[in-house]
Amino acid sequence: MDPGEEVLIRTDDEEKLRGYLVSIQGKLTDLEKSKSLKRNVTRHDSSTLLPAQLTKDTVEQKNQEIDDLTEMMMRCLENADVEDFIGLCAKCKENIIGHENGCKALGALYHVNCFVCQKCRDPLVKKPFYHTDGLTYCEKDYLDTLEKCDVCEEHIKERILRAVDKQYHPECFKCTDCSNCLDGVPFTLDSNNNVLCVQCYNKKFAYTCAACNNLIVSEDGAETYRIIAMDKDFHVSCYKCEVCDVKFSNDEGQGCYPHNERLLCHAHYKEAVAQ
Secondary structure (H helix, E strand, O other), rough: OEEEOOOOOOOOOOOHHHHHHHHHHHHHHHHHHHHHHHHHHOOOOOOOOOHHHHOOHHHHHHHHHHHHHHHHHHHHHHHOOOOEEEEEEEOOOEEEHHHHHHEEEOOOEEEOOOEOOOOOOEEEOOEEEEEEEOOOEHHHHHOOOOOOOOOOOOOOOOOEEEOOOOEEEEHHOOOOOOOOOOOOEEEOOOOOOOEEEHHHHHHHOOOOOOOOEEEOOOOOOOOOOOOOOOOOOOOOOOOOOOOOOEEEEOOOOOOOOEEEEEEEHHHHHHHHOOE
């Protein structure tokens, strides 16, 4: 969220005041039109949704807006001859006299001493401010409402990434080994809770197949199996006779017959022994 910036309002003549009143009158006209819709509502069956502007709460809200704007217009008319009259303060509803005592922010007029930080109460005139959840804060107090990144310990002003019970700037959430950003990328943890990308985790902890010398890792998220024979690790697909490529199984006569550190089927085992 970008900070707002207050702007001083200067109404030095009757013409500008008249324009201010015309603006209020225009708003009143629009609200009266909205209010009149209440009298033109036709009956709907239960499957039809009423327009949002015709709900009871919205009509009551617009009625209140009409009352507030009407009061504001009357107050402005009453003070039209008051020298340096700027308008009414949106907070205290009192007159603002003199441009040095008023400011415009969030589409409304305020006394300089009324437009203050919700927490520290310091005036926000000519200072950046933040408006959130209907409350206005100076920059310092706004930042204090934000969470801090677990890596850089700076406030997280925009998008927040939550992982492993911590919060991060998306760009700060990285693999411990290769430092690649893990925003939107699968990751895992080692025994020390270090965050690792899948590739780095496999390089550190995956077994290497003794037949093809490649890592025994999951493909497309499928469960990974490895076969241990002769104190070595093998892919299931690599666990086969080194001569005829017949895959070993638990069926009788279809198992592995090691010979001189080689994986052999029963037939080629007999040939090797006979030599």
